[in-house]
Amino acid sequence: MGSIGTPPNPENGSASTSPPPASNCDGDERKPQQATIGMPPNAETTPPTETEASKKRKASILPLEVGTRVMCRWRDCKYHPVKVIERRRMHFGGPNDYEYYVHYTEFNRRLDEWVKLEQLDLNSVETVVDEKVEDKVTSLKMTRHQKRKIDETHVEVPLDAYEICRNIGLVLGYWRSDAGHEELDAASLREHEEFTKVKNIATIELGRYEIETWYFSPFPPEYNDSLKLYFCEFCLNFMKRKEQLQRHMKKCDLKHPPGDEIYRSGTLSMFEVDGKKNKVYGQNLCYLAKLFLDHKTLYYDVDLFLFYILCECDDRGCHMVGYFSKEKHSEESYNLACILTLPPYQRKGYGKFLIAFSYELSKKEGKVGTPERPLSDLGLLSYRGYWTRVLLDILKKHKGNISIKELSDMTAIKAEDILTTLQSLELIQYRKGQHVICADPKVLDRHLKAAGRGGLEVDVSKLIWTPYKEQG
Numbered sequence: 001m002g003s004i005g006t007p008p009n010p011e012n013g014s015a016s017t018s019p020p021p022a023s024n025c026d027g028d029e030r031k032p033q034q035a036t037i038g039m040p041p042n043a044e045t046t047p048p049t050e051t052e053a054s055k056k057r058k059a060s061i062l063p064l065e066v067g068t069r070v071m072c073r074w075r076d077c078k079y080h081p082v083k084v085i086e087r088r089r090m091h092f093g094g095p096n097d098y099e100y101y102v103h104y105t106e107f108n109r110r111l112d113e114w115v116k117l118e119q120l121d122l123n124s125v126e127t128v129v130d131e132k133v134e135d136k137v138t139s140l141k142m143t144r145h146q147k148r149k150i151d152e153t154h155v156e157v158p159l160d161a162y163e164i165c166r167n168i169g170l171v172l173g174y175w176r177s178d179a180g181h182e183e184l185d186a187a188s189l190r191e192h193e194e195f196t197k198v199k200n201i202a203t204i205e206l207g208r209y210e211i212e213t214w215y216f217s218p219f220p221p222e223y224n225d226s227l228k229l230y231f232c233e234f235c236l237n238f239m240k241r242k243e244q245l246q247r248h249m250k251k252c253d254l255k256h257p258p259g260d261e262i263y264r265s266g267t268l269s270m271f272e273v274d275g276k277k278n279k280v281y282g283q284n285l286c287y288l289a290k291l292f293l294d295h296k297t298l299y300y301d302v303d304l305f306l307f308y309i310l311c312e313c314d315d316r317g318c319h320m321v322g323y324f325s326k327e328k329h330s331e332e333s334y335n336l337a338c339i340l341t342l343p344p345y346q347r348k349g350y351g352k353f354l355i356a357f358s359y360e361l362s363k364k365e366g367k368v369g370t371p372e373r374p375l376s377d378l379g380l381l382s383y384r385g386y387w388t389r390v391l392l393d394i395l396k397k398h399k400g401n402i403s404i405k406e407l408s409d410m411t412a413i414k415a416e417d418i419l420t421t422l423q424s425l426e427l428i429q430y431r432k433g434q435h436v437i438c439a440d441p442k443v444l445d446r447h448l449k450a451a452g453r454g455g456l457e458v459d460v461s462k463l464i465w466t467p468y469k470e471q472g
């Protein structure tokens with residue numbers, strides 16, 4: 001498993017998961033840095049002081065085009081390759097005074113951000129604009145009015161995004177993973193990608209926390225002019241102003257998620273919320289969760305889902321920490337559709353708890369399960385860790401032969417996931433038409449150590465739950 005903070009992205013082998021802490025870029029930490037993806041060699045370090053020639057060049061390339069590749073100073077004070085995704089004029093600025101929305105090509109999209117010109121090393125600009133980006137923009141069937149708005153101001157995207165999303169059915173309700181995208185035609189998908197590329201809401205306030213968001217979420221248009229939204233931590237209604245939230249909190253009589261408490265152990269509780277009975281809550285949760293989930297986009301009705309909300313409880317109420325959703329009936333044997341731990345609670349073992357909980361529900365149903373694909377980078381890391389620990393713990397204790405089918409029956413983990421996990425650990429061999437598990441105790445110990453901490457345990461004796469049955 002990767003080290004804290006900067007493991008490789010397990011899906012594309014390139015991106016890191018977490019930003020390093022912000023630090024003072026004038027300090028000693030500024031060191032030359034490797035990693036250049038097509039950048040001139042001198043772009044790796046501090047940009048040189050400005051000469052007449054570079055001033056001229058600057059004038060000729062500004063404002064930068066969308067699609068430009070350049071090096072950008074990040075919060076670690078080092079220069080990293082970025083691609084310009086969007087640009088907008090600065091209030092009260094001159095004709096070339098733009099801010100740029102950039103994607104760090106080494107990192108996950110959640111780290112995309114607006115940067116100022118000073119952060120860019122203009123000597124490293126690659127002037128060839130990415131044609132795909134250009135194509136995307138020109139291929140959109142936008143009205144002249146829409147185009148003008150984008151060309152002139154670059155700030156109208158969220159509203160258009162909402163409309164495009166609504167047209168192709170991405171708004172309000174639940175979404176499915178990209179795996180379901182075959183139902184969208186390629187043009188709609190391109191439109192969706194184009195219009196969700198810039199985060200619309202920068203931060204949210206939820207309970208005690210102010211949280212920076214990661215991705216675009218298709219909030220109704222009236223919310224898209226607000227950089228910050230205020231959520232009621234219990235009913236998840238969201239508001240544009242703090243005073244609205246304060247007024248709301250005086251009236252809101254919820255002190256925990258709506259629905260049934262199905263688990264309580266110490267200060268931890270799990271609530272089951274039926275999307276059909278609590279539609280607005282389900283939809284609010286989707287708006288909120290989409291801010292932290294990238295590849296979950298296709299519309300689906302909340303009625304068809306159950307939401308399992310994990311809370312930390314105290315005398316003020318039950319505060320949401322994370323959740324997972326689950327289809328009431330899944331033909332693909334998915335036992336989890338989306339999983340989220342809210343950022344302030346991440347890396348404390350709650351993700352592993354939620355995953356373990358989803359398998360405990362599957363065991364009670366007498367089924368095997370698997371998470372809906374695709375998994376995000378963090379989702380894959382968490383699942384791989386969970387599968388490794390659960391399977392190797394059994395293999396360590398087990399005497400004699402054991403089959404993948406038996407492992408699957410014991411754990412409710414789908415056979416394919418067991419196979420890929422053991423294969424990735426090189427614990428499986430194919431002999432005489434059969435998969436054979438080769439488990440040397442020393443090798444098992446090494447892998448278990450690498451798989452990290454076990455996380456918070458689910459105490460099954462505290463789970464009071466019967467599988468969902470359609471009523472009436």
Ligand SMILES: CC(=O)SCCNC(=O)CCNC(=O)[C@H](O)C(C)(C)COP(=O)(O)OP(=O)(O)OC[C@H]1O[C@@H](n2cnc3c(N)ncnc32)[C@H](O)[C@@H]1OP(=O)(O)O
Nearest residue numbers: 338339340341346347348349351352376378379382452453
């Ligand atoms: C089917 C799907 O829904 S796929 C989408 C999955 N969801 C998302 O991507 C939404 C945003 N991400 C999240 O909500 C969270 O990162 C989750 C749910 C994936 C994991 O939640 P957490 O509460 O952080 O998980 P938890 O603390 O149990 O850690 C899980 C393990 O994953 C790995 N991991 C999680 N986050 C990171 C990170 N930022 N950097 C490195 N490793 C990480 C670690 O191995 C960690 O174990 P460790 O802390 O013992 O080393």
